[in-house]
Amino acid sequence: MPTIRSSSPASAPDATPPAIHAVPAERDTPGSTASPSPGDSLSCDLFCSVIDNFGDIGVCWRLARQLSAEHGWQVRLLVDDLHTFARLCPALDVAQARQRVEGVLVEHWHEPTHAGDPIAVADIVIEAFACELGPAYVAAMARRHRPPVWLNLEYLSAEDWVAECHLKPSPHARYPLMKSFFFPGLSPGTGGVIKERALDEARLAFEASAAAREAWWQQSTGAHAPEPDATVISLFAYENPAIDGLLEQWRDSAEPIVLLVPEGRISGALARFAGRSAFEAGAHLECGSLRAHSLAFRPQPEFDTLLWASHLNFVRGEDSFVRAQWARRPFVWQIYPQADAAHLPKLDAALAHYARTLPPAARAALGRFWHAWNETGTPDWADFWGHRHVLAARAATWADELAGIGDLAANLAEFAKSQLK
Numbered sequence: 164m165p166t167i168r169s170s171s172p173a174s175a176p177d178a179t180p181p182a183i184h185a186v187p188a189e190r191d192t193p194g195s196t197a198s199p200s201p202g203d204s205l206s207c208d209l210f211c212s213v214i215d216n217f218g219d220i221g222v223c224w225r226l227a228r229q230l231s232a233e234h235g236w237q238v239r240l241l242v243d244d245l246h247t248f249a250r251l252c253p254a255l256d257v258a259q260a261r262q263r264v265e266g267v268l269v270e271h272w273h274e275p276t277h278a279g280d281p282i283a284v285a286d287i288v289i290e291a292f293a294c295e296l297g298p299a300y301v302a303a304m305a306r307r308h309r310p311p312v313w314l315n316l317e318y319l320s321a322e323d324w325v326a327e328c329h330l331k332p333s334p335h336a337r338y339p340l341m342k343s344f345f346f347p348g349l350s351p352g353t354g355g356v357i358k359e360r361a362l363d364e365a366r367l368a369f370e371a372s373a374a375a376r377e378a379w380w381q382q383s384t385g386a387h388a389p390e391p392d393a394t395v396i397s398l399f400a401y402e403n404p405a406i407d408g409l410l411e412q413w414r415d416s417a418e419p420i421v422l423l424v425p426e427g428r429i430s431g432a433l434a435r436f437a438g439r440s441a442f443e444a445g446a447h448l449e450c451g452s453l454r455a456h457s458l459a460f461r462p463q464p465e466f467d468t469l470l471w472a473s474h475l476n477f478v479r480g481e482d483s484f485v486r487a488q489w490a491r492r493p494f495v496w497q498i499y500p501q502a503d504a505a506h507l508p509k510l511d512a513a514l515a516h517y518a519r520t521l522p523p524a525a526r527a528a529l530g531r532f533w534h535a536w537n538e539t540g541t542p543d544w545a546d547f548w549g550h551r552h553v554l555a556a557r558a559a560t561w562a563d564e565l566a567g568i569g570d571l572a573a574n575l576a577e578f579a580k581s582q583l584k
């Protein structure tokens with residue numbers, strides 16, 4: 164069994180973890196006798212250090228809102244990078260050290276300005292992706308009237324060892340504190356993945372309404388929803404050498420291809436393909452059978468609609484990878500690259516789950532396409548998309564299988580409450 168460690172793809176910044184400011188008294192201050200009675204809502208401090216891109220805060224923001232909205236927890240989300248957060252949540256004021264957004268108390272997690280502030284510690288402390296809490300906060304945890312439930316929320320992996328390590332406790336070297344490792348996963352015995360209660364209902368409503376879809380296309384692209392025989396593809400990716408060959412195949416396709424590209428790290432490839440200096444939000448291109456629209460980065464709650472408007476979704480990292488699975492459409496995953504190709508076993512583990520019930524030819528074609536998209540070589544579009552109907556059917560049954568694990572917030576809440584003394 165591998166040593167328990169964060170599967171963080173990048174080493175966390177070596178800056179001293181920032182300390183925590185005092186917070187409103189509703190939390191349990193160390194030494195106080197206050198402790199929530201059964202009827203009280205639980206308090207939760209969720210810490211997030213943004214390493215890069217959007218996934219760290221993307222996962223934490225979803226989880227914070229869900230624990231607050233669906234479980235009634237008093238959630239404080241402490242983030243060290245409000246600017247990245249604001250891309251997902253435009254309502255956030257990056258100048259405010261503390262603010263309430265959508266029921267969540269958001270605090271800028273940085274060096275203390277007033278040393279010695281009394282530090283209030285919540286009933287449940289979630290350290291996202293092993294972001295490492297400041298020593299002052301950990302000491303305050305140890306002094307708390309009731310030791311908090313301390314969870315390390317790990318990165319998502321579909322590998323088999325995850326279920327063996329899920330919820331394993333780890334005693335603190337110095338204090339009478341126990342940290343439990345909470346592993347998201349795609350199989351029973353893990354923490355599952357995030358899914359809001361109303362997600363399927365919202366998707367079904369969008370799919371059932373031609374008016375809603377037309378309004379989305381007008382608002383997002385300035386164009387009408389495409390013709391019925393067009394294949395709509397969303398492309399949310401890191402830079403990827405395989406894209407050039409794919410764009411050419413889509414240009415030469417026998418059927419119309421409409422590409423929806425959120426402005427970001429892959430946009431340069433579209434600009435290069437179009438012979439332009441940029442492919443910024445609002446830009447469009449037409450070349451042979453390919454039409455492409457560059458979309459503005461949208462608030463996180465609106466990201467799902469992009470996936471629902473498409474027949475095939477190219478996603479990346481962790482959170483969009485999960486959202487594509489709930490969208491019940493075929494998807495292609497560009498995994499967050501790690502040194503020494505450590506990400507490839509994670510890719511194969513996810514493929515093993517997702518492709519398990521596919522007919523051999525479709526399973527092989529899916530594997531070839533995902534590996535070409537994540538390694539070297541050119542993805543063969545016709546080889547892959549020739550299996551579109553089987554892939555579409557699998558996308559639906561996979562989402563049902565995944566839902567059977569239970570959603571991450573509910574699994575986490577159930578465990579946390581079982582640990583409260």
Ligand code: TRH
Nearest residue numbers: 216217218221425460461462463466480481482483499
């Ligand atoms: O941005 P990412 O590459 O984040 C990565 C991964 O999470 C990776 O696992 C992690 O180790 C690394 O960060 C540090 O991909 P991800 O996880 O899909 O997160 C993107 C978030 O951005 C997701 O919550 C969806 C959101 N999003 C929007 O809110 N609006 C948009 O317009 C788009 C395109 C994305």
